[in-house]
Amino acid sequence: MSRRRNIALALVALAVPLLFAMVGFAARPRRPTPWLEAARVQSRCLLPRERMRYEHMVHLKALRDRVVRDGVRGGPPEGLSACQSCHARRAQFCDRCHAQAGVTPDCFACHAY
């Protein structure tokens, strides 16, 4: 029976804090999804929306390494200016998500957008 009590204690000790944290997580205040200006009509992005949302920085950095560090130029336009050709205004597009996510990318310190 003492084994039974130990098992019950271990389960309760793990489950109760987790349960409270999960309820807290479900009840957390949520900021609304930021409104983003729609892209230029009939434009086609590099990747589907979901992947762009999470991977655009990876692609931009890969492009930077390719061009600046490896010196490979040419290829399809995939840089910031290509972004700008469809998403014209930075304040209505890039900045909204960056502000919500609390990130301060240093791209725009040099690149005009």
Place this chain on the structure above:
Amino acid sequence: MPDGSPSEPPSGSRRQRLRPDRALLARVLDSGGEDLRKCMQCATCSSVCEILDGNAPGPRKEMLWAQWGLADRLVSDPNLWLCHQCGDCTRRCPRGARPSDVMAALRRECIAFYSFPRAFGRWASGPTGALLSVAIAVLVLLGSSVLWQSLGAASIELGLPGERAVFPFWTRLPHWLLGGLFGALLAFDVLVMIRGAKHLWLNMSAAEGKHGSHPVGPSLRVAASRILFHDDFASCSASQARRTHHLLVVFGIVALGLTSAWAFTARWNPLLGGVVYPFSLWNPWKLMANLGGVSLLLGTSLMMWERWRRPQTAGVTRASDLVLLGLLLLVGLSGFASEGVHWLRIEPLRYAVYVCHLALVFALILLLPYSKLAHVVYRTVAMVYAEHAGRRGFGRQQHDQASQGKVQP
């Protein structure tokens, strides 16, 4: 093997025709019970067994039935499933007939007998079938991915507005496809296992030939609490550590299953809106999944260690045991690997590892009703039936008598 109807229950005066299954003996000898023929019916095993009821003892009679090939009696015998393979009988057997391993081999037969379709069950219960199930899983995932793209369903899903949990979203295996595939497979598993459980219950009651003495509801409650705390493992004197190992695996899988169910509904569950991956490591769901994964890895590694270092008490390890333990271990390892490479965003390795993990989980779910994993259902049914029929193991009978003695002055 004969079909679902068991032979008439043994009774004193009535004559009975035995319907032996000649192939059964060969299969049992071949799948872990190779020492079965050494049994001389001394019943040492039955007298040392703490877990089976002394009024319906075992595993002596199961050894005899197996030698004679009485498959219809074996598949309707609750003792087969009440046995937790603790190895007490094997340790004390004067002939080295390894009754606990024979019982394990008979359980394998029982799973194949109650599975549907039975031919697939028999095939999947072997090591080749288990390994090929992983290949089937890979083919199904790849094939459905190609089909899904060509039907245009992926682009429909991508075009829909609204919030969604995005990461790790992969357009080759989008969430709708995964939800549909895994959901359909799980539903099929549940149907197969309900069918098997029903037949097992009916056959056990028919073999007993009388109605149980306790109502089913309370029996279910008692059995559930015994399962929750793994009480029956405690009656083993040969190996006490097995209880801890099995608890680790069970609660690890429960935690991982809960997390999967939550992640699966996150997109539609109004309580969970605005979920954005990746979570922080301190997110409670993430924490629970990681703890569950560690528990699963620890439990399966300890089980493998036990089988390797102490084969006398852990039982004969057949290829199908190793395949299943290995599959569980690989599911845990590939899960953590997938988490790691997603965290580090290593392209395109993270998608490759993700597919490996998905294929392993798919194979595990595919094998659920056909492998040793089916004991989740059949042992539960047998334990509820034992409570219902008033069968109680020796240790519990003693405990009952002691507690009655306390109540009555």
